[in-house]
Amino acid sequence: MFIAASLAILITMGLALARALAGPTTYDRIAAVNMFGTKTVLLIAVLAFLSDRNDLLDIALVYALINFIGVVAALKLVTQGDFYSSDRDKREAEKEEPE
Amino acid sequence: MIDIFINVTLLAFLAITSVAIVRMTNLFAIVMLYGIFSLLSAGLFVVMDAPDVAFTEAAVGAGISTVLMLATLALIRNQQKPYYAEAPQAHRPWLPLIVVAITGAALVYGTWDIPGFGDPNAPAQTHVARYYIENALPETGVPNIVTAVLASYRGFDTLGEVTVVFTAAVAVLLLIGGRRPKPAVKLKDKGEQDEA
Known part of the structure; x- marks a missing residue:
């Protein structure tokens, strides 16, 4: 059963990779990378059960966190063009400009 | 058995990703593919029983360097011009190929003396x-x-x-x-x- 699970995960990884390579829009690629990270987490979890090494599950958790940070950074760059201006800065800038 | 299959598949994905990175010109897509590349190598490290190396690879390769690359991209935005079209070709294309082939052969020769994986x-x-x-x-x-x-x-x-x-x-x-x-x-x- 673990073998079937890992095969399914590998096939899904291939599909996500294909989307990341082909993806016409930026959001396709971001979604593909996010999905690929999720599949890596799952693959590590399946491997941990396959080889009876439960300490690998900690790594899977770290991957999930890192994946989240990376996707948030990418989305922040796409929507506002930089990392350091917060929404408050934008509102202040809009308020100052009419004067 | 399944370990070998997972290894081969992950390595094939790695090769596909590297070729795609070389051939693409969209910088944002390349950064996204870098993320996939380091997730793949981290997965390979886990399969090879090196979880601490995989930890580092995932944190630095997939996490921090993706953010740093994206930050760089944000700074040089709208200035991405393909420079290689105007760059003068100082050498023929087969010269780098020969250099790479010789270097690769030397590295493979160097691996012959390395003891086996996990040799006591x-x-x-x-x-x-x-x-x-x-x-x-x-x-x-x-x-x-x-x-x-x-x-x-x-x-x-x-x-x-x-x-x-x-x-x-x-x-x-x-x-x-x-x-x-x-x-x-x-x-x-x-x-x-x-x-x-």
Whole structure:
């Protein structure tokens, strides 16, 4: 059963990779990378059960966190063009400009 | 059996990703593919029973360097011109191919002397490892041998490394900037500002 699970995960990884390579829009690629990270987490979890090494599950958790940070950074760059201006800065800038 | 299949598939994905990175011109897509590349190599490290290396690869390769690359991309936005179209071709295309082939052959030749994966008679296992395994716990009181070597036996070395990494992090943060002071033109009393 673990073998079937890992095969399914590998096939899904291939599909996500294909989307990341082909993806016409930026959001396709971001979604593909996010999905690929999720599949890596799952693959590590399946491997941990396959080889009876439960300490690998900690790594899977770290991957999930890192994946989240990376996707948030990418989305922040796409929507506002930089990392350091917060929404408050934008509102202040809009308020100052009419004067 | 399934381990070998997973290894081969992950390596094939790695090769596909590298070729795609080389052939693409969209910088944002390339950064996304870098993320996939390091997730794949981290998965390979896990399959090869090196979870600590995989930890580092995932944190640095997939996490921090993706963010740094995206930050760089944000700074050089709208300036991405393909420079290679105008760059003068100083050499023929087969020259780099020959150099790469020779270097690769030398590296493969170098792997012939390396002992097998997990070989108990390898020099790494017989030299000082035995001393650390026997004496690390009574001498330092740290249950994890790797931590004992890093933090106790080579404490000053680790201190130097941490200093280097800290300096590099500060330099990178200064370069990619954080909040910048607002430009002087936006201030209300421009006259005083110009005199100053």
